[in-house]
Amino acid sequence: MLWAVATVTFFAVRLIPGDPAEAILGGPGSQTSPEALAAVRVEYGLDQPVLVQYLQQLGRLATGDLGRSYALNMDVGPLVFSQLGGTLLLAVLSLGVAWLIALLLATWSTGRGRLAARIGSGLEIVGAALPHFWLATTLIVVFSVWWGVLPPISTADARGLVLPVATLAIPLAGFLGQVMRESLNTALESPFVLSARARGESDRGVLWRHALRHAALPAISLSGWAFGSLISGAVVVETIFARPGLGRTLLNAVTVRDVPVVVGVVMVVALAYILMTIVTDLASSLADPRPTEHGNGALS
Amino acid sequence: MSELEIQASATGPGAGRAPASARGGFGRMRVTVMELAAVLVAVLLLTAAIFPRLLAPGDPLAIDPLAAFGAPSWEHWFGTDESGRDIYTRVVDGARDSLLIGLTATLIGLGLGAVLGTIAGTLGAAVDFTVNRFLEVLFAFPGLLLALLFILVFGPGPGSAIVAVGLSTAPGYARIIRAQLLRVRSSAFVEAATVQGLGRGRILARHILPNTLAPLLVLGTLGIGQAIVWAAALSYLGLGAQPPAAEWGAMLSAGRTYITSAWWMSFFPGLFIVLTAVCATTLGRSIERRMRHA
Numbered sequence: 001m002l003w004a005v006a007t008v009t010f011f012a013v014r015l016i017p018g019d020p021a022e023a024i025l026g027g028p029g030s031q032t033s034p035e036a037l038a039a040v041r042v043e044y045g046l047d048q049p050v051l052v053q054y055l056q057q058l059g060r061l062a063t064g065d066l067g068r069s070y071a072l073n074m075d076v077g078p079l080v081f082s083q084l085g086g087t088l089l090l091a092v093l094s095l096g097v098a099w100l101i102a103l104l105l106a107t108w109s110t111g112r113g114r115l116a117a118r119i120g121s122g123l124e125i126v127g128a129a130l131p132h133f134w135l136a137t138t139l140i141v142v143f144s145v146w147w148g149v150l151p152p153i154s155t156a157d158a159r160g161l162v163l164p165v166a167t168l169a170i171p172l173a174g175f176l177g178q179v180m181r182e183s184l185n186t187a188l189e190s191p192f193v194l195s196a197r198a199r200g201e202s203d204r205g206v207l208w209r210h211a212l213r214h215a216a217l218p219a220i221s222l223s224g225w226a227f228g229s230l231i232s233g234a235v236v237v238e239t240i241f242a243r244p245g246l247g248r249t250l251l252n253a254v255t256v257r258d259v260p261v262v263v264g265v266v267m268v269v270a271l272a273y274i275l276m277t278i279v280t281d282l283a284s285s286l287a288d289p290r291p292t293e294h295g296n297g298a299l300s
Numbered sequence: 301m302s303e304l305e306i307q308a309s310a311t312g313p314g315a316g317r318a319p320a321s322a323r324g325g326f327g328r329m330r331v332t333v334m335e336l337a338a339v340l341v342a343v344l345l346l347t348a349a350i351f352p353r354l355l356a357p358g359d360p361l362a363i364d365p366l367a368a369f370g371a372p373s374w375e376h377w378f379g380t381d382e383s384g385r386d387i388y389t390r391v392v393d394g395a396r397d398s399l400l401i402g403l404t405a406t407l408i409g410l411g412l413g414a415v416l417g418t419i420a421g422t423l424g425a426a427v428d429f430t431v432n433r434f435l436e437v438l439f440a441f442p443g444l445l446l447a448l449l450f451i452l453v454f455g456p457g458p459g460s461a462i463v464a465v466g467l468s469t470a471p472g473y474a475r476i477i478r479a480q481l482l483r484v485r486s487s488a489f490v491e492a493a494t495v496q497g498l499g500r501g502r503i504l505a506r507h508i509l510p511n512t513l514a515p516l517l518v519l520g521t522l523g524i525g526q527a528i529v530w531a532a533a534l535s536y537l538g539l540g541a542q543p544p545a546a547e548w549g550a551m552l553s554a555g556r557t558y559i560t561s562a563w564w565m566s567f568f569p570g571l572f573i574v575l576t577a578v579c580a581t582t583l584g585r586s587i588e589r590r591m592r593h594a
Contacts, residue, residue: 004437009449122334129577131529133536133552134570141563152560228442235444236533240556250445251537254452262452270440 003058005270009263010054069253069261076264080246084268087238087245091230093161094168095223101173106180106215107207110188121181127174132236136167140240153242164241168233172226176219184215213287220284224277231269338582341575348395358386360393360546369562379564381554391568394546398576401462401540401547402528408466409527410520413473420474421481422504431474438471444530451539458547461540465530469523476519477512484511518588525580532573548573
């Protein structure tokens with residue numbers, strides 16, 4: 001899988017018009033001598049045939065070497081991993097907060113009549129439609145400029161995390177909530193809920209002990225996708241809140257066409273994404289043991 | 301309520317097929333307030349896109365330095381920007397570009413997705429396997445990542461932002477179209493057509509494709525909102541349409557510099573992105589609901 005990602009990025013990058021050696025020495029238009037260009041080509045291995053470069057890159061990747069940045073003159077590996085922590089913290093916190101909001105909203109608004117359901121699903125649709133960049137600027141205006149309670153740029157302490165996390169969590173909560181509400185309603189109408197009611201289970205008991213597990217399933221399997229969207233959301237959020245992290249590094253690298261950094265970040269994100277997909281698969285089989293227990297239908 | 305529905309579906313096939321209010325086809329379902337509002341907003345947005353001067357008679361580029369950074373007022377509903385240009389006029393004027401970008405990107409994504417999905421769904425197991433692996437690789441670049449990679453290769457600009465957004469939505473569409481194709485192919489009416497001795501091409505053209513393409517309308521409508529948001533995000537990051545243009549993402553980006561003193565510069569363009577996205581989602585949902593009950 002990672003090999004395929006590496007191959008796609010390698011050949012995509014080969015499509016870039018212009019000479020990479022020129023890019024390293026300050027972009028097209030910079031008056032560079034042929035000797036300097038040749039030296040750079042040798043230094044970065046650009047004088048080799050394409051196939052050799054491809055194999056060399058795969059070999060380096062296999063040993064964890066992500067190459068050297070064109071623009072920052074430092075190795076990509078340490079650069080990417082120094083930025084990884086901040087983004088992961090942001091993504092994991094946002095995922096957690098989003099889950100919490102979605103869960104509260106879905107459980108609050110089901111079984112409380114039409115109006116509550118309408119309010120709930122309305123909030124979710126609007127939440128899901130909020131773009132990160134607009135939500136972030138609006139939050140900054142309200143909480144930093146008008147009320148002055150939270151810093152507009154992300155400081156190292158917890159207060160600086162509130163706005164970025166809220167920006168990422170609110171739209172995601174909208175998505176998760178929509179999915180959760182739909183499956184919660186399906187679950188509440190299924191026969192096992194009826195039988196639980198017949199046994200004298202209370203409304204709350206039915207909701208929390210029986211239906212919620214079913215409602216959580218699609219949302220859990222969605223979390224892998226959610227994580228991916230959080231990382232791409234981090235590009236925007238980290239830029240707005242001036243927060244160090246993978247997203248901002250990626251944007252800067254794309255803007256100055258720093259190919260090795262882009263490839264490095266993409267590889268790390270793909271790796272994290274694949275890992276996250278595996279984790280969500282495990283989590284859904286924990287919440288729903290059916291496929292593993294030979295059709296026992298463990299609907300507890 | 302729910303018990304009633306269970307009973308209804310238990311009394312026999314057909315009895316519980318659809319609630320009474322939903323029976324009777326496409327046009328006769330009750331229109332909700334949300335749907336009405338969405339249609340209204342859609343009409344307004346389309347008017348703004350096609351005849352901007354009808355809603356905002358002013359010139360979106362007219363500069364009035366004395367009125368710079370004006371807060372929202374009767375004269376300037378949405379305030380003015382750093383050169384005194386009227387934000388309301390510019391927002392109305394930006395509708396055309398923003399909608400066009402969203403529409404084009406969605407069409408590119410749907411088109412690519414349809415081609416990939418159809419290839420995978422009709423040309424046999426080996427092709428299906430290959431296309432699926434390819435899609436899985438593309439799925440490993442979540443969200444905007446594929447778009448950023450594309451922009452790295454082809455450089456920033458409005459054109460490449462559109463293609464980039466279309467490209468990064470294509471794998472999702474391809475996967476849904478393929479699943480839909482496979483479901484339709486194994487359905488009873490296709491089996492019946494095969495038994496009747498119809499040719500492969502005829503079955504594909506007359507029976508499978510029409511039933512696969514109908515859901516595309518829903519996907520497309522839902523997708524436009526997403527595409528507009530992504531394209532605006534790219535413009536916001538300085539990789540799509542550039543600031544002098546009255547595109548909503550670019551306007552937001554220009555307003556970012558003055559966020560502490562002139563919030564209206566970024567608030568209103570963003571509000572319209574949100575409105576458009578909510579409108580597209582609501583319309584897509586309601587088309588989906590009507591199709592299911594038709």
